[in-house]
Amino acid sequence: MTKRNKRIPKSGDRVAVRGEKGTFVIYSVDSSLQAAEVKLIDRDLALSSMPWDALTFLDEENASQLPGS
Numbered sequence: 001m002t003k004r005n006k007r008i009p010k011s012g013d014r015v016a017v018r019g020e021k022g023t024f025v026i027y028s029v030d031s032s033l034q035a036a037e038v039k040l041i042d043r044d045l046a047l048s049s050m051p052w053d054a055l056t057f058l059d060e061e062n063a064s065q066l067p068g069s
Contacts, residue, residue, distance in 0.1 A: 007057060009036045014058040017050060023058060 009015070013026045017038060024038040024047070035049045 008033060009052065009055060009057075014041075016056040016058060017047060018054045018056070020047070026055075 009026045009029055011026055011028060015024050015026060015038060017024050020040075022043065022045075023041045025041055026036045027039050027046075028037045030036070030049075035051050036055065037046065037048045038050055038055075039046045
């Protein structure tokens, strides 16, 4: 099972979105680092202004992405 963590999303991260089915990829992060825009892999669906707590990372955590690194 995947778990939520406090890493900062970046373009290209694969994520699950709470309430949505499928795997999404982050394609942009807003300037305030509070939300991301994501696209569903292999489908024509994009979601904007997704808050961090709605995302669950599917890739392994990279220590360089932790806050304060």
